[in-house]
Amino acid sequence: MTQNKKLSNWVNDMAKLCKPDKIHWCNGTEDEFSEMIRLLTESGTCMKLNEDKKPNSYYFKSDPKDVARVEDRTFICSEKEIDAGPTNNWKNPKEMKEELLNLFNGTMRGRTMYVIPFSMGPIGSKISMNGVQLTDSPYVVISMKIMTRMGAEVMNKIEDDFVPCIHSVGYPLENGTKDIPWPCNETKYIVHFPEERAIWSYGSGYGGNALLGKKCFSLRIASKVAKDEGWLAEHMLIVGITSPEGKKHYFAAAFPSACGKTNLAMLKPSLPGWKVETVGDDIAWMRFGNDGRLYAINPENGFFGVAPGTSMVSNPNAFLTLEKNSLFTNTALTDDKDVWWEGLTSEKPEHLIDWNGNDWTPKMHHPAAHPNSRFTTSASQCPTMDQDWENPNGVPISAIIFGGRRASFIPLVYEAFSWQHGTFIGATVSSETTAAAAHQVGQLRNDPFAMLPFCGYNMGDYFGHWLKISQSTASEKLPKIFNVNWFRKDNDGKFLWPGYGENIRVLQWIFERVEGNGGAVYSPLGNIPTENSIDLRGLNLPAETMKELFNIDKEAGLSEAERVQNYFTIFGEQLPKEMNDELEKFKERFTKL
Ligand code: GTP
C-alpha cells in the first residue's frame, strides 16, 4: 500500500477497469519471489531446473506465438502524428485510449493485479526515474525483480512523477475458466503516450513487450524525456577497458537487437594484459557532467540476454552469470533437467525437449531452442561488473561505437571524421534483421542508432538532437565515434572475423585512437587502421582475410549512397540539413575513389 494519493488513485482506477479478483502490492522480498514461483509451477508455467546443474533456476516455455517483440503492434501515440515520425506506428491518442479502455475492461478477471514499484537506475539517484507497473503476470513480477530495482524501498521513494505502466496478458479467467501455462492474446498492443509519459501493454507476456521498465520506459519514454531535457537515452552497452599500462576508458556501443551488445559488454580479452569490465549490456542514459564529459549510467539491474550462441567458450562471463538464480525462456531442455541451446556445446545432446515441448534429436532440422530464447539474470552475479556500475554519476564515455550485421561492404572498423560525420554514421546504421522481433530474419534494414524500434519521437528530430547535444561541450571533450562490423562474410557465407574475445583487438585500436595514438589512414567511409596497427598476434588469420575485412568497394559505396538517399526522403522536413551535407560528402568521396 502507499500514502501517495496519485499512485493509490491510479491503482484504484485501473483496478476498477481491469476488475482483478485481488490486488497485491509487491515488496520485492525473497518470500514474494518464492510465492510467485509456487503459483507459476501450479499453473504449469515454469519448472524448476536440476538443482545440481542450475541452482535456484527456472524454465519457462512461452506460447509459440509470443516469442519476441512485436514492432508492428508498437505505437507512439503523441498528440501530433508528426511527433511520432515516419519510423513509428501512430494513432490519435484519444482514439487509442478508447480502444485500450475497451480491451482492458475486465481483462484481469479471475486474476491478481500486481503493483510493481521500480526504479530505473540506482534507487534515489538524481538521474534515476521511478515507474510503477501493474500486471496480471507473476512471470513479469519475478522478471522485473531481476531486471530492475523493485519493491518496498522504491515504493517509499515514489513521488508524483512516476511513470504509470499498465500491462495485461489479455486472458481473463471468466466463470471459473482454467488458467493455461502461457496466457496471452492474439491481439497485441504496446502503446506509449510520450507527452503523458504513460505505457499501456496488452496481449503479450514476453520480453520487451511485457517488462515495461526496459524498452518501453528506458528507451521509448526516456528518449522523449531526454530530448526535452538535453540528454541521451540509447540502445547501448557500456564497457570499461583497461590497457596493460593501467589506463582506463569507458566505451558505449549501439548495435541492433541480437547483434552483440551483451557479448561485447562482457568480453573476455584474448590479448594478454587487457581488462574488460561491464557497466551495462543494453541501455545507456548519458548526460554531460560538470567537467564537460559525457557520463553514462545503466538504468537496468540485470540481463535479459540472447541464449543461443552463449557458451563457456564464446562468452564465459555471461555463462558464469547465468549459472544460478536465473530464468530461462524458450531454450531447450535436457533429459537431466538442464537447459540447452544452439552453440552451448560443440556436440549436440542426443535427446532434448525442444522449446515447443517436443522430443528433439540432432537429426532434426529445426533448432531446439528458439533463436530469441533468453536468460534473465542479475547483474550482481556477473564476474566482470565494473566497480562503478552503480555509481549514480555514471562513468565518463571516451568512445561511442556503432555497428550492425552487414554481410558485405562495411569494414571491420572505421573512425568518424567528426561528431557530425559520426551522427551520419549513426543515422545510417543498417543491419540484417534478427529473431529479437517478430518479422523475417536476415533482411537488411535501416536501423538508425540501433534505435529504430525504440525511439519515442520523430527519428528526424532525434538526429537533430544528436547534432545539437554536441554543442553542450567543447569538441575535444566529446567522445570519438567509431563503427564496427563483426559480421562480414566470405563468399561461402562464413564470418571472416572470429569475433567474441578477439574483438579486443579492435577495441585496442579504438583505445589507442582515443589516446591520440594508433595508426589510421583515410578511407571514404572514415579513418581505418593502417596495416599492422591491429594487433593480430596469436591469431591465425590469413593476410587475405584482413584485406577482405577492410575492402571498401566503390560501386558498393555508390549504391549505399543511393540507398541512404532513398531512406532519408522519408524524414522530409525533419531531416537536419547536416545529414544531407554528410550524404553529399559521402557520395563525393566514393565518386573520387
Ligand atoms: P539484445 O539483447 O537483443 O539487444 O542483443 P545484443 O546486442 O545484446 O546481442 P548478443 O550479445 O546477445 O548477441 C546476439 C547473438 O550474436 C548471439 O547469438 C551471439 O552469440 C552473437 N554474437 C555476439 N558477438 C558476436 C561476434 O563478435 N561474432 C559473431 N559471429 N557473433 C556474435
Ligand code: SPV
Ligand atoms: C532487444 O530486442 O533489443 C532486447 C530484448 O534487448 S527485449 O527486451 O525483448 O526488447
Ligand code: MN
Ligand atoms: Mn536490446
